[in-house]
Amino acid sequence: MKIGIVCYPTYGGSGVVATELGLGLARKGHEIHFITYRRPVRLAHFQANVFYHEVDSEDYPLFEYPPYDTALASKIVDVVHYQNLDILHVHYAIPHAAVAYMAKKILLAEGRYIPVVTTLHGTDITLVGNNRAFAPVVEFSINKSDGVTAVSQSLKQDTLELFHIERDIRVIYNFIDFDRFRKTNKEHFKKIIAPEGERIIAHTSNFRKVKRVEDVIHIFHKIRQKVPSKLLMIGDGPERQHCEQLCRQLDLCDEVRFLGKQDAIEELLAICDLFVIPSESESFGLAALEAMACEVPVISSNSGGLPEVNIHGVTGFLSDAGNVAEMADHAIELLQNEEMLQRFRANALKQARRFDIEQILPEYEAYYQEVIEKSVITVE
Numbered sequence: 126m127k128i129g130i131v132c133y134p135t136y137g138g139s140g141v142v143a144t145e146l147g148l149g150l151a152r153k154g155h156e157i158h159f160i161t162y163r164r165p166v167r168l169a170h171f172q173a174n175v176f177y178h179e180v181d182s183e184d185y186p187l188f189e190y191p192p193y194d195t196a197l198a199s200k201i202v203d204v205v206h207y208q209n210l211d212i213l214h215v216h217y218a219i220p221h222a223a224v225a226y227m228a229k230k231i232l233l234a235e236g237r238y239i240p241v242v243t244t245l246h247g248t249d250i251t252l253v254g255n256n257r258a259f260a261p262v263v264e265f266s267i268n269k270s271d272g273v274t275a276v277s278q279s280l281k282q283d284t285l286e287l288f289h290i291e292r293d294i295r296v297i298y299n300f301i302d303f304d305r306f307r308k309t310n311k312e313h314f315k316k317i318i319a320p321e322g323e324r325i326i327a328h329t330s331n332f333r334k335v336k337r338v339e340d341v342i343h344i345f346h347k348i349r350q351k352v353p354s355k356l357l358m359i360g361d362g363p364e365r366q367h368c369e370q371l372c373r374q375l376d377l378c379d380e381v382r383f384l385g386k387q388d389a390i391e392e393l394l395a396i397c398d399l400f401v402i403p404s405e406s407e408s409f410g411l412a413a414l415e416a417m418a419c420e421v422p423v424i425s426s427n428s429g430g431l432p433e434v435n436i437h438g439v440t441g442f443l444s445d446a447g448n449v450a451e452m453a454d455h456a457i458e459l460l461q462n463e464e465m466l467q468r469f470r471a472n473a474l475k476q477a478r479r480f481d482i483e484q485i486l487p488e489y490e491a492y493y494q495e496v497i498e499k500s501v502i503t504v505e
């Protein structure tokens with residue numbers, strides 16, 4: 126198949142999933158065309174059947190905001206037309222589903238039908254999409270997509286509750302590539318970060334309010350009082366400075382390392398004993414899955430799709446978002462009991478295998494085929 130992929134090229138989960146999906150499909154022989162405003166972070170190497178089309182947003186003194194949507198629609202029209210795409214897959218509803226609809230209409234006026242699949246990732250429904258400033262367009266463009274997928278049952282449910290949706294939503298989970306995410310021997314890193322053999326705890330996110338990053342620091346503060354440990358804060362975003370300030374107040378600066386955005390997260394996860402993700406809302410929790418694939422148990426909130434990934438009392442523990450005391454107690458229980466920790470490590474890996482990219486990719490391929498076949502019938 127010739128597949129166009131539209132996504133945000135940044136460090137966010139939706140961009141990562143879209144890029145890894147495209148690269149995985151390319152390895153299976155499909156021709157993949159990424160259409161984005163910048164080269165996606167994980168699209169660093171040459172691959173024969175992978176193409177990248179940059180959206181050129183023209184600046185002009187009249188524009189306070191460059192018209193990205195118009196430029197993207199025009200680029201989609203161009204790529205579908207000249208690369209003869211079979212299907213277009215857009216990730217994150219805002220504005221991609223609406224832009225895809227506009228491109229579809231332009232192409233239709235030229236006598237060309239392009240089926241569009243929209244994947245809902247989370248905040249495009251639960252946080253931003255739900256906002257009155259976007260909601261009517263989000264609802265309309267989801268209904269006008271030829272196929273819609275959501276990354277968890279929970280996100281599907283939220284979408285059906287928050288919007289008036291007239292079409293079926295297929296759940297296709299986030300996935301993990303075990304060639305990359307697996308526990309490897311990084312003892313030299315461990316010695317640098319935890320020279321006295323302390324436990325290592327990690328958190329990865331874009332440091333937005335919805336992640337409750339401050340809770341991670343408070344949980345760690347409680348853990349430190351019972352278990353010698355170090356905390357790795359991976360990623361960057363608006364809440365980072367606030368968290369650094371909190372570390373100073375709690376006298377934790379020597380125990381917490383803020384590492385910023387990291388490309389080789391798997392090398393850091395390889396030395397960790399526990400992963401903490403206390404989000405207010407989380408449609409799936411790709412970061413938790415990456416940790417579990419590296420045999421790291423997870424302390425999480427029970428928000429959104431997290432219970433579909435992290436199994437309470439098996440691969441980690443879940444608590445209500447904001448229940449810092451319970452999350453800390455669970456973490457301490459696990460970190461103080463070596464037998465339990467090893468058991469949870471093995472369980473985490475076993476659970477992560479359910480989301481192996483090798484199993485999820487065929488689900489997308491089959492779905493594309495289904496959508497293409499259905500749209501041929503619709504057009505006829």
Ligand code: GMT
Pocket residue numbers: 136137138139140142217246247248276299331333335406407408409410411412
């Ligand atoms: O977590 C974020 O804020 C980034 C966001 C995105 O769209 O880039 O992530 C969402 O999509 C990921 C991939 O499907 C999911 O694993 C995350 O759970 C989801 N984030 C939220 O729902 C907050």
